[in-house]
Amino acid sequence: MTNTNPLWKTLLLAVVLLVGVLFALPNLFGSDPAVQISARSAELTTEDVSRFSKVLSDAGFTDVEVREEDGRYLALFDNEDDQIRARDVLADKLDPNTYITALNLVDASPAWLRSIAAPMYLGLDLRGGVHFLMEVDMGAAIDTAEERFIPAWKRDVREAGIRRTSIQHTDGVLSARFRDVADRDRMLDKFRDEGGDLDFETSEEGEFAYITANLTEAAAEEEQRAALQQNIVTLRNRINELGVSEPVIQQQGLDRIVVQLPGVQDTARAKEILGATATLEYRLVSTRSDARPYKRREDGSTIMLDRDIIVTGDQIKGASSGIDQQTGTPAVFVNLDNAGARRMQEVTQDNVGNLMAVVYIENRIDNVEINGELVKKVTKVEEVINAATIRDVLSHRFQTTGLGAQEASDLALLLRAGALKAPVQIVEERTVGPSLGRDNIRQGFLSAVAGLAIVVVFMAVYYRVFGIIAGFALITNVVLIVAVLGALTATLTLPGIAGIVLTVGMAVDANVLIFERIREELRSGTAVQAAISAGYDKAFSTIADANVTTLIAAIVLFSLGTGPIKGFAITLCIGILTSMFTAIFGTRVIVNALYGGRRLSALPI
Structure with missing residues (x-):
């Protein structure tokens, strides 16, 4: 028995190592803060890109790296202060109905490496941000x-x-x-x-x-499913308006939605916009007996409006905030879809000279103390913000006044993103600051490196050259885990780092079993080459059984768990598979390359 490697095994190990290093390498370069611009309904043109660059140049940003990726314009900056200032400048100059301006973190690796691989995403606990659990009012x-x-x-x-x-x-x-x-x-x-x-x-x-x-x-069941799905779409649109990259929006159960916004710096505004249900209704002022009373916002007086709605926020396809040229007050400029425009045209054509009111509707959620417990109470507020004479036939585009500047801006954002099909309540909220996220990364990295270093030193001392080979396999295993996470665009969380550390211990356990089996064979007088072969062959079934049972447990955790548990389960699953490769296949190829085909009387083990 010579224990020599066939060529294909050596080539396979070399290819896996090379690919693993390439796919793990982007994670060493980190990320740069950037401003991202994308078009709402069309592709960005070269004229658009030139215009964006000119806006930044005029604002004093002269040395800015610019990229065009996947139909997006990306401007990279050295620090977050410049990033936020540039975002504000671009948002002020660009039409929000045409472009979406967002904050982002982009890969800082060289262009040649970006064309091959991408870094893994960082979860909320590592990058900082906000987590919401939102409950949809199905009733x-x-x-x-x-x-x-x-x-x-x-x-x-x-x-x-x-x-x-x-x-x-x-x-x-x-x-x-x-x-x-x-x-x-x-x-x-x-x-x-x-x-x-x-x-x-x-x-x-x-x-x-x-x-x-x-x-x-x-x-009713179909309506509930539709409400949940439409709310997910609307929340995603609102998050795009907020300028958040790589958000996580997932259904949880039958009536809840999980929203995670990594890197969000204004959590109060995110909470306000996501939970808001503000919309508009347009109604005629009426003197009929069945008219419905509403309160005017400006003075609290009562105004009677027709029960039939002309158009609602659902029929608004575009909105922007600005200033009314005649009065100099804040205004929301509204674009209706075809059905809404036809309806508006029909009603205003027959009612020129009559009054039309704009009703602002919002579901406000307050915490009310009942029997010593805080209970969330939903109050539907309907206010007439404007009642003006119809002076001409209206159709697709017109404006609405009667709002404050910030209120007009927020309402335009909500109308662009679409109305929620049903109100939502934020039932759970967690915020992780960016500094805490950096601390988590540093501490998690130190724990992983410390655990790896201690295990490698112990193995080298206890098993000598074979221990060094096992240490190389452990390092390779960690590289492969990071590479697979990047290739699958998976998200690394703090529990995920714990999964990597656990995998290091499990991976070395396989080598301990193999090496102890080789020692036993040598003590019983077995020849060196036969002992190496027997050690790997006889330990394989034990290693496979242990790893398969752990893999089953990890799959169950991933299937039934949520959030952090899924992050732990993903890295554990990947780690088990890569450790089987490195601890059994990888180390045997190296051992065979060093000691196979030679007449030996002893082994450094």
Whole structure:
């Protein structure tokens, strides 16, 4: 027995080492603060890039590295102060309806290396930022879906010529009240034809006949799923408006959303924008008997508005804040989609000279003490911020005044990002400062290096040359873990670093089993080459069993765990697989290269 390596084994180990080093290398260069600009609906042109560079140059940023990657313009800076100042300059000069300006951290490695590999992402606990757990109000989502039937029911009743009816949605029930049972039954057939997603019931009380309806169970479940998904999309759009790169937005359970914003520097504004449900409604001022009272923001007086809505925030496709040229007050310039524009045109064409009001709607969440416990209370605030005479037919674009400067800016942001389908409440919030994130990186790095160094020294002392080979395998194992994390664009968290440290101990355990088995074979008088072969062959089953059972546990942790537990499980899974390769295959190739094919009377083990 000679224990020589076939060529393919040597080449495989060399290729894996080379690829591993290349994919791990970007992590040594760190990242630079940058301002990122992307177009909302089109590709950036060379004229756009030249314009961005000129804006920065005019603001005094002359020595700025500029990149164009994946349709994005990136301007790199030496420190975060310059980054934030440049972001403010660009955001002030660029149209928010056309461009998205964001803060980012970009890879500082050379261009040739960036074309090959990318660094792994850093999680919230290492980079700093904010974590929100948001709960979607599913009851409000179902109420909104049921209220959508009210305009159609009113239209049907008018077309049927039935008078003195009342159609409304109260206490979670959609109801229509009629004076005559025959009229009720006639409209019931009509409503059923149009409302396939509703369960209907009829009743009589005194002189009135009623139709009541609610969404079917299947329709309610579909509405809840749609509310959750639309809220995720809307939150992602709002995060883009905030200028956050690499956010994490995930569904958790049936009614919750996890939002993680690494690197966020203004957590208060992030919380305000993400949780806000502000939107607009446009209604005619009315003197009809069924008109609905609203409060004016400016003086608290009451104004009566028509119950029929002209357009809502859902039909707004673009919005920007600015200054009204006539009054010099803050304004929101609104662009409607085609359906909203047609509706606005139809209503204003018939109501030139009449008043149209703008209703500002917001769900405010307050902490109220009830029986000694703080309870979140949701209050729906509806205020008329403006009531002006319709002087001309309106269509796609017009403006709304009556807001403060910051309020106008925030409202324009929310309208651009889209309305939440259902209100959300922030039920959990955690903030990690950037300095704490840097401390976590430093301490985690020191713990990993210290653990690795102690194990390598111990192995070298106890197993001599074979221990040095095991130490090389451990270092290679860590390099491969980092390389795989980067290749998979996985996120490294503080528990992930713990997983790497644990993997180091587990990886060396495999070599201890192999080396002790070789020692046993040598003590029993087995020849050197046979002892090496027997040590690896006989220890393999034990090592495989131990690693497979740990791998199963790690997979279960990843499947059932959330957040930090997933980070730990990912690095543990990767570490187990790479340690099997380095501890068994890698060390045997090196041992065979050093001692295979030679007549030896002893081994340095």
